[in-house]
Amino acid sequence: MPHRVVVTGMGGLSALGHDWPGIGAKLRAGRSGVRRMHEWDDVTSMHTRLAAPVAPYELPAHYTRKRTRSMGPVALMSTRASELALIDAGLLDDPVLASGATGIAYGACAGSAEDVVAFGLLGERRNLRSINSSTYVRMMSHTGAVNISLFFGITGRIIPTASACTSGSQAIGYACEAIQAGKQKVMIAGGGEELSIGTTGVFDRLFATSTCNDAPATSPRPFDRARDGLVVGEGAVTLVLEELEHAQARGARIIAEVVGFGTNSDGAHITQPQVQTMAGVMRQALADAKLDPAAIGYVSAHGTATDRGDVAESHATAEVFGPHMPISSLKSYFGHSLGACGSLEAWLTIEMMREQWFAPTINLTHVDPDCAELDYITGSGRELDVEYFMSNNFAFGGINTSLVFRRWSD
Amino acid sequence: MTPQDIFQTLKDTLVEQFELDPVAVTPEARLNEDLDLDSIDAVDMIIKVQELTGCKVGPDDFKQVRTVGDVERVIARLLAEQEPAAG
Numbered sequence: 001m002p003h004r005v006v007v008t009g010m011g012g013l014s015a016l017g018h019d020w021p022g023i024g025a026k027l028r029a030g031r032s033g034v035r036r037m038h039e040w041d042d043v044t045s046m047h048t049r050l051a052a053p054v055a056p057y058e059l060p061a062h063y064t065r066k067r068t069r070s071m072g073p074v075a076l077m078s079t080r081a082s083e084l085a086l087i088d089a090g091l092l093d094d095p096v097l098a099s100g101a102t103g104i105a106y107g108a109c110a111g112s113a114e115d116v117v118a119f120g121l122l123g124e125r126r127n128l129r130s131i132n133s134s135t136y137v138r139m140m141s142h143t144g145a146v147n148i149s150l151f152f153g154i155t156g157r158i159i160p161t162a163s164a165c166t167s168g169s170q171a172i173g174y175a176c177e178a179i180q181a182g183k184q185k186v187m188i189a190g191g192g193e194e195l196s197i198g199t200t201g202v203f204d205r206l207f208a209t210s211t212c213n214d215a216p217a218t219s220p221r222p223f224d225r226a227r228d229g230l231v232v233g234e235g236a237v238t239l240v241l242e243e244l245e246h247a248q249a250r251g252a253r254i255i256a257e258v259v260g261f262g263t264n265s266d267g268a269h270i271t272q273p274q275v276q277t278m279a280g281v282m283r284q285a286l287a288d289a290k291l292d293p294a295a296i297g298y299v300s301a302h303g304t305a306t307d308r309g310d311v312a313e314s315h316a317t318a319e320v321f322g323p324h325m326p327i328s329s330l331k332s333y334f335g336h337s338l339g340a341c342g343s344l345e346a347w348l349t350i351e352m353m354r355e356q357w358f359a360p361t362i363n364l365t366h367v368d369p370d371c372a373e374l375d376y377i378t379g380s381g382r383e384l385d386v387e388y389f390m391s392n393n394f395a396f397g398g399i400n401t402s403l404v405f406r407r408w409s410d
Numbered sequence: 411m412t413p414q415d416i417f418q419t420l421k422d423t424l425v426e427q428f429e430l431d432p433v434a435v436t437p438e439a440r441l442n443e444d445l446d447l448d449s450i451d452a453v454d455m456i457i458k459v460q461e462l463t464g465c466k467v468g469p470d471d472f473k474q475v476r477t478v479g480d481v482e483r484v485i486a487r488l489l490a491e492q493e494p495a496a497g
Contacts, residue, residue, distance in 0.1 A: 065429045069450070129461070133453040 002180035004244035006408065007255045009089025010347045012081045012190075012237030015052040015334050020351045026333070027348070027359040028381065032217040033334050034231050040197060048209035050216050052233035052335030053195050070137040071147050072112020074339075077236035078144030078192035079151045082106075085238035086152065090252060091186065101185040103156030105175035106145040106192070106238075107167025108339035113196035115139035144192050144236070156184050162339075165302070165395035166263070167191040168237065169342025169403055173261035175241050185246045190343035192236030199338060200232045206271060208306050220305035220336075221363040222329035223314060223371050227305040233335030237343035256350045257406040259388070260289025266398025273309055278316035278392075278400050285390060285402035286320075293321045296404070297386030298358055300349040302393045303329025304336050311370045313394065318372035326384060328361040328377040342393045346403060349389055353407050358382045411489060417482050423458055424478070437479035445478075455481070463488045 012018065015033025016026045033052040040049055059068075059080060068076060086092040096102050110116065115138040121130040137143060142160030149158060157178065161170040168191025175187035193199065203209045210229040212219035221227040247254055262284025266274040286293060299321065302313055317325060330345050331337075337344055352358045360381045367376055391403045411419070421435045430445055441447045447455065452472065459481070460467045465488040475481055 066446070066448075066451075132457055133450045 003182055005176045005179045005241050005258045006244050006247050007239050007258065007350065007405075008242045008247050008252045009085040009087070009091065009240030010238070010255065010350065011084025011088050012235060012344060012347055013054050013057050013077050014235040014237070014337075014344060015054055015233055017055050018057055018084070020348075023348065024351060024355070030360070030362050031333070032362060033233065034216045034219060036213060036216050043197060046201060046204045047207070047211045048200060048204055048229070048231070049213040050210055050219060050231045051195055051200060052231055052337070054235045067151060070134045070150070072115055072138040072143065073194035074108050074112055074192045074236070075138065075143040075147040077194065078106060078108070078190070078238070079147050081190060081192065081236035082148045082152070082188050082238040085188070085190070085240045089240040089242070091240060096186055098153045098155050100155050102154050103158065103175070103178055103184040103187050104145050104148050104154055105159035105161055105171040105178070105187055105189045106142070106148060107161030107163060107171050108141065108144055108192045109164045109167065109199060110141050110162065111139040111143040112194060113198050116198075148188060154188065161191070163395050163399050164397070165336070165338050166342060166393045166399045166401045167339035168344065169346070169391065169393040169401040170263060172239055172241070172258065172343060172346055172403055173263055173401060176258045176261055179241055179243050185243045187241045188238055189241050190236065190238035191339040191341070193234050193337050193339040195232065195234035203230055203232065210305065218363055220332055222301065222303035222305040222332050222361050223310050223367055223376055224305070224364045225366045225368040227307070227310065227368070230304040230306055230331070231335035233337040235334070235337045235340045235344060237340055237347045239343055239346060254408045256353070256408050258403065259406045260285040260291065260402070260404030262288055262402045264400050266400070268398055270397055273312035273394055274398065275312050275316045275319070277398070278312060278394060279319045281400035281402045282316065282320045282390065282392065285404050289388070289404040291388060291404065296321065296388050296390050297326070298349070298353070298384060298389040299325050299327040300345045300389060300391040301327050301329040303331050303361065305331065309394065310368065313392070314371040314374055317392070318374055323373035324375050326358065326375045326377055326382060328359055330359065332362040332364065333359070342391070342401065345393070346391050346405065349391055350405055353386050353389055353405070356383055356385050358384050413482070413486060416485050416489075419462060420478065420482055420485065423462065424455070427454065427458060435478055437477065437482065439478045440476055441478065441481075459485060463492070465492055
């Protein structure tokens, strides 16, 4: 029998703040984290000027030079988010962290942009002047995972999940599997992303960014017929996953249970989503959770507000659940936080499930007729008593993930 | 550069690079025990010395280095070796 896996801590840094009461209030007020990036005014041939930067945050004094020298912004946010989650779990100074029984699954699209540039300059300038002892550790794709391990003295397995927009959701899924299989008792799982002109440029080159530059709060518009692309965001969110018996033995407060995970790949096209594999991954997660589609009360959509992505996702969701499934996209508030979105959406949807209120997709006023029929939550959100929800994410290169969480009730 | 200049430049560099208390950076201060610099910091310090002197520096140049004064002497030697070529 696989071990049951529960969530015992959550924490993060986001565009709308760094704790649930604050973020929840902003979701209820329909506040968007998107703003115009005047910092990019001088950039030519880029269409969008929108982004959703993380809200300002302060680091405590123990974030010393020596402990942060190997961290760029993405690793720093990932580490701080993990600290908040460990505090929430009551595990910050627990011996289990250094016992080998605690591991890390963490991801991002890549390491820090400034350090990627430093290596680029080596090729251009033909000297090593731009690189110091830690440039690589800040640049590498698993910079978050490694820095979390160093900062908290964690000695178990590290599962890097650098899979772009599914980095955070894969981290939760693979962390869950590591505990289910009895390989670890505790896993620090999540994803981070730092905003850079590069991550925005990726999508702008594909004409996939929103150009509502003069009306930042009106974009992105997931599933809306007037949507014109995504807005890139940033942040980091960590979930502490724990074997149920371990959590109960230490009297931990249990927040939710991870009951299902599925992941697959399209094997078809770098950017065109495939309805069949998207629906397939949702069915995988349901099978993993041993649940019928009817057991799911809400779906947290990937919903990036791209032209093709929303259409494909809605049809895949409708194929699995039919037209009555309540669904919304948190990206309408936070933009697309890429590596962070999977864990960000898991965190906030768990909180919404506990409050029995689910946020609407803001800016969704007229559902695109090309999108499948679903119960799109709009307006002031929805009071829903839900035992299970599903959270879906889809990444570049055709990587799909689906997670199912259960509300915890003792 | 006079020995005084070398020490001051080195001190300013170390203070800035490693966020040290200027009072602690004396010629006698031991890099590891007193200033809490480790092997990774040593790499970055050597990179800085390379920048400051314009000389190619290897780990062998720093094998016997324990104190700030030792670093100062290495810099002085590197600069002295460089001078004939510069002249």
